[in-house]
Amino acid sequence: MSHSSGITVSDGLLSTYSDSSRNSGVRAIKIQIKNEAVLEVIKTIDPVAEWEKDFDLVPTLLDEREAAYVLYRTDLKNDLNNHLWYLLCYVPDKCKVRDKMVYASTRANLKSGIGSVGIVDEIFGTHATDFNSAGFVAWKQHQEADVPLTELEQQKNEEVEAGLFKGGAGTSTAYVHGVAFPVDEPVVTALDALKAGDINYLQVGIDPDNEKIILKDSGTHDISAVPAQFPNNEPRFHFFKWTHENDGEVVNSILYCYSCPSSPVKLRMLYSTSKANVAAVAQDRGVVVDLKLEISNADEFLESDIRAQLHPPKAETKKTFAKPKPAGGRQLIKK
Missing domain, CATH: 3.40.20.10 (Severin)
Known part of the structure; x- marks a missing residue:
C-alpha cells in the first residue's frame, strides 16, 4: 500500500489546470513540490504544433537533477468539452533519493487535488527524452502491444501501483525498493x-x-x-x-x-x-x-x-476425562 505525503495542490495550480482544460492556450504545465508542503506551477508552455508533435517541447521543461510532474494537454476532449491530459512523472536518476520517494507518494495527491477525470493516462520516465514525441510513440506502442508480462515485469508494475517510479518510454528505469544508503x-x-x-x-x-x-x-x-x-x-x-x-x-x-x-x-x-x-x-x-x-x-x-x-501466555490445555466402562464389560439392553 502506498502512503500519501500530505502535500496539497495550490490554488494557482488548480486555477491554471481548470482554465487550460477549457481553453487551448497552454500545452503543458510543469509542477514541483515547494517547501515540502504544496504543489506549485513552475512554468507553462504554449502549443506550437499538433499535440502529438508538441511532446518535443517537454524536455525543455526538465532538469536532470530535479524531479517534476508535467500535465500535458491533448487536443482531445471529453463529453463535457474539456481537454484530456497526460500526467508525466519525471524522476531523474541524479535527483536525491528522498525526492524520488516524496514525488512517488505525492502523485495521488496531485490527481485527487485537480480531479483525475480529465487524465487519460500516466507516463513515467527518468530521462527527459522519455517524454519527447519519439518517446511518446514508443510508450504508446508498448501499451498497445498487449504482450504477456514476465514475472519481473509484473513485479515492477506492482511497484508502480504501490507508488514507486518506473521508467517510461525510454530504456532507463528507476526503482525505490528500499533505500540502501552507505553505512558509517x-x-x-x-x-x-x-x-x-x-x-x-x-x-x-x-x-x-x-x-x-x-x-x-x-x-x-x-x-x-x-x-x-x-x-x-x-x-x-x-x-x-x-x-x-x-x-x-x-x-x-x-x-x-x-x-x-x-x-x-x-x-x-x-x-x-x-x-x-x-x-x-x-x-x-x-x-x-x-x-x-x-x-x-x-x-x-x-x-x-x-x-x-x-512471551505470549501459553494456552491452557483442557483436561479430558475418560468415561468409566460399564461393570462387566459392554452390555446390550433389550427392549
Whole structure:
C-alpha cells in the first residue's frame, strides 16, 4: 500500500489546470513540490504544433537533477468539452533519493487535488527524452502491444501501483525498493559490540544531506531508561538487547525498534523506506532480532507490552476425562 505525503495542490495550480482544460492556450504545465508542503506551477508552455508533435517541447521543461510532474494537454476532449491530459512523472536518476520517494507518494495527491477525470493516462520516465514525441510513440506502442508480462515485469508494475517510479518510454528505469544508503563504520562497530555484549543499546540515524546511515548513540541502559533515548522530533532506529527472566530462565532478546514521531514528510519517508535495509545490515553482522517494533513516541515502548509479545501466555490445555466402562464389560439392553 502506498502512503500519501500530505502535500496539497495550490490554488494557482488548480486555477491554471481548470482554465487550460477549457481553453487551448497552454500545452503543458510543469509542477514541483515547494517547501515540502504544496504543489506549485513552475512554468507553462504554449502549443506550437499538433499535440502529438508538441511532446518535443517537454524536455525543455526538465532538469536532470530535479524531479517534476508535467500535465500535458491533448487536443482531445471529453463529453463535457474539456481537454484530456497526460500526467508525466519525471524522476531523474541524479535527483536525491528522498525526492524520488516524496514525488512517488505525492502523485495521488496531485490527481485527487485537480480531479483525475480529465487524465487519460500516466507516463513515467527518468530521462527527459522519455517524454519527447519519439518517446511518446514508443510508450504508446508498448501499451498497445498487449504482450504477456514476465514475472519481473509484473513485479515492477506492482511497484508502480504501490507508488514507486518506473521508467517510461525510454530504456532507463528507476526503482525505490528500499533505500540502501552507505553505512558509517561506527554503526558496524556498535552492532558488533551489541552482539558481543559490550553494550546493550545503540541508536541509528540517517544523515539526509550526505545520504548515509550513521550512529547516533550507544551504551548500556535498563529497559526502563530506553524510552528516554528516543528523540521526539526525528525518526530513529534502535537496537536493544534485553536481558530478563522468563519462567525462571535468563533470556537475552534483541529488539529492533523504529520510532517515528511527528517530523518533516521527507524525513519520515526516508526512514520508513530504510528500515528493512538497516535490519539487513544488523543481520549481516550476526545480530538476530527477536522482536520488531514500530512506535510513534517513547510512551509506547512499554516493558509489559514487549514481554507479552516475546512471551505470549501459553494456552491452557483442557483436561479430558475418560468415561468409566460399564461393570462387566459392554452390555446390550433389550427392549
